[in-house]
Amino acid sequence: MDQSKIHPDQKYIDGLAANDSGVIEMIYKKFAPKVCMFITNNSGDKDQAQDVIQEVLILLFNQAKANKLQLTCPFDAYFFLLCKRRWLNELKKSDNKGVTIFENVLSTSESARELIEQSEEFDERQKLFDTMFEKLGEKCQEVLKLSFTLKSMEEVAAKLDVTYGYVRKKKSLCVGQLTQWIQEAKNFNSLKKH
Amino acid sequence: MNEERYILFDQYLQGELTVDEKDTFEKQLAENPELAEELETFKEMHLQLENKFGKESERQAFEQNLTRISDKYFKKKKTKVVSIQPWYYATAAASIIIIFGLFFFRYDQNPSFKDYNNPESAYFTERGVAEETLKKAEDDFNGKRYAKAIPLFETILKENHSPEIQYFYGISLVEESHYKKAEAVLNELISGNSIFKEKAKWYLALSKLKQRDYKACKEVLLTISEDFENYEDVEQLLEELN
Numbered sequence: 159m160d161q162s163k164i165h166p167d168q169k170y171i172d173g174l175a176a177n178d179s180g181v182i183e184m185i186y187k188k189f190a191p192k193v194c195m196f197i198t199n200n201s202g203d204k205d206q207a208q209d210v211i212q213e214v215l216i217l218l219f220n221q222a223k224a225n226k227l228q229l230t231c232p233f234d235a236y237f238f239l240l241c242k243r244r245w246l247n248e249l250k251k252s253d254n255k256g257v258t259i260f261e262n263v264l265s266t267s268e269s270a271r272e273l274i275e276q277s278e279e280f281d282e283r284q285k286l287f288d289t290m291f292e293k294l295g296e297k298c299q300e301v302l303k304l305s306f307t308l309k310s311m312e313e314v315a316a317k318l319d320v321t322y323g324y325v326r327k328k329k330s331l332c333v334g335q336l337t338q339w340i341q342e343a344k345n346f347n348s349l350k351k352h
Numbered sequence: 353m354n355e356e357r358y359i360l361f362d363q364y365l366q367g368e369l370t371v372d373e374k375d376t377f378e379k380q381l382a383e384n385p386e387l388a389e390e391l392e393t394f395k396e397m398h399l400q401l402e403n404k405f406g407k408e409s410e411r412q413a414f415e416q417n418l419t420r421i422s423d424k425y426f427k428k429k430k431t432k433v434v435s436i437q438p439w440y441y442a443t444a445a446a447s448i449i450i451i452f453g454l455f456f457f458r459y460d461q462n463p464s465f466k467d468y469n470n471p472e473s474a475y476f477t478e479r480g481v482a483e484e485t486l487k488k489a490e491d492d493f494n495g496k497r498y499a500k501a502i503p504l505f506e507t508i509l510k511e512n513h514s515p516e517i518q519y520f521y522g523i524s525l526v527e528e529s530h531y532k533k534a535e536a537v538l539n540e541l542i543s544g545n546s547i548f549k550e551k552a553k554w555y556l557a558l559s560k561l562k563q564r565d566y567k568a569c570k571e572v573l574l575t576i577s578e579d580f581e582n583y584e585d586v587e588q589l590l591e592e593l594n
Contacts, residue, residue, distance in 0.1 A: 177414045179421060186425040208426045212418060219414050224403050287400045306405035313495060327359060333401070334358025337394045344393070 167233035174215065175222035185215070189234060193241040201249060210248070214240045221280045231270040239274050290339045298332035305329050357387075361394045463592040465562035468585060471527070474520050489520075498524040515546035522552060526559045534559055550580040557589070566593055 173181025190211055197207040214237065221227040229236065291299065304314045305325075315325040363369055364377055381388045476490045489504035505521035518537055525534030538559070541552035553576045560569035570593050576586050 174414075177410070177417055179417060182418060182421050183425075186421060190425060204426060208422055212422050215418055216415060219411070219418075220403070223407055223410070224399065283396075284400070284403075287397070287404075291404070302401055303405055306401045307408075316497075326362070330359045330362035331353070331355055333362070333394060333397050334353060334355070336397045337358065337361075337390060338353055340397065341390055341393050 163230050165229045165231055165233070168229045170233045171218065171222050171227050171229055174219050177219075182215070185233075185237075186211075189237050192234075192238055196238075196242055197245050200245065202245060206245075206248075210241050210245050214244060217277060217281050220284065221277055224280070226280060227277070229273070231267050231273060235267070235270045236273055239270060240277060243274070243278070286340065286343060287336070290336055290343075293339065294332060294335060298328070298335065301325065301328050302332050357390075358394070361391055364391075365395065365398075462564070462566060463561065463589055465558055468558055468561065468589055469527075471523050476516070489517075493520055493524060496527075498527040502528065502530075515541055515544060515548045519548040519552060519555075523555055526555055526562065529562065531559055531563055550577050554580065554582065554586065557586075561589070569593065 170181060170185055174185075190207075193211055194204065194207040197210060198204065202210075217240075218227065218237075291302075294302075301314070301318070304317055305311065308314050308317065311325055311329070312322055314329075315322045318325060360369075360377065364374070369377065381391065471493075474490045474493045476486045485504055485507055489501050489508060492498070492501035492504065501524045502521070505517055505524060508517050509521065518541055522534050522537040522541065525531075525537060535556060538552045538556045541548050542556065553572055557569050557572040557576070560566075560572060570590065573586050573590050573593075576583070580586060
């Protein structure tokens with residue numbers, strides 16, 4: 159990506175990734191009031207606003223840690239829209255009574271919309287991955303956890319008291335199982351879309 | 353599930369295929385978009401796994417910090433003003449008992465060896481001597497296989513009685529709880545004048561700590577110079593011992 163297109167507000171993303179308390183506090187101070195206002199005006203309460211904000215910030219942290227978040231628009235619009243869309247989804251899920259949405263008009267730039275799409279897709283992929291990971295057998299989960307925590311596969315083999323060859327094969331097959339399931343889910347989704 | 357395929361993917365990504373095998377595989381990839389897509393997903397799984405486990409502790413730290421800041425911002429009230437009721441006195445009395453209990457409980461909590469045990473990594477072989485035993489000793493030590501490293505160090509020390517090897521040998525002995533031997537080795541370093549002098553004192557203190565000899569541990573700690581690179585650990589441990 160063209161570095162010059164990155165918005166100066168990238169500092170908020172970098173601060174989140176670095177777990178910088180000053181930056182996190184600043185985000186709350188500057189950007190939380192608008193989100194709270196929107197949620198409390200649209201069938202929500204303060205606790206729900208707190209949860210939505212926290213979920214979105216965790217998503218941004220994860221995305222930034224995966225090096226997949228480069229801000230090309232102001233943080234304000236991007237963050238507000240992410241929170242808003244998440245809240246509207248919550249409302250849709252609980253869909254009990256007719257909910258009236260009071261939107262204040264907010265002009266969204268193309269780049270903000272694109273970024274939001276990316277973040278939501280990142281979130282979906284991660285959730286899908288987590289679901290599939292939980293579906294794996296206990297042994298597979300253990301092998302994968304160790305393989306990605308310890309430094310070498312030799313160490314994993316020693317820890318599990320099996321040979322190097324066995325653990326390598328097992329790891330390939332466990333990642334393979336995940337690959338197969340995710341591939342199937344992807345194919346199914348693209349069928350739905352077309 | 354196509355087992356062979358995933359084993360091949362893994363070998364390909366680890367760069368373990370021969371030139372011929374690699375060529376054949378890449379040709380297949382070019383001809384078969386489905387296979388290529390599956391390889392992409394396979395790679396994505398690695399990224400997801402790395403993200404999930406490699407950054408787990410960072411994520412936990414972030415979530416904790418975030419919750420704290422969030423609660424502060426939303427001013428979560430943990431205490432409410434209550435009028436004094438009879439049960440209040442009972443509760444107050446109970447809390448005082450609990451506080452005392454905690455106080456004594458805390459008082460009884462001695463610092464433990466494993467809280468302070470962060471041996472530095474050994475890098476013997478970067479200095480030109482690519483000797484096999486040395487390399488193995490380094491690997492075993494860094495991999496925390498101290499029982500294996502000990503005999504290797506003993507072999508090396510017979511030929512090369514260097515303070516550096518002695519130091520790492522001493523740590524390994526402490527890790528394996530061979531205290532007598534360990535302390536002899538460390539004391540030899542302490543009486544010498546190498547750069548491992550203060551470090552050896554620190555590990556002598558940790559050896560005492562591991563044996564729960566808190567008095568001796570403290571005595572050793574007090575001899576460590578403030579120039580020691582991890583002096584803040586010394587101060588912290590001293591404080592916990594007091």
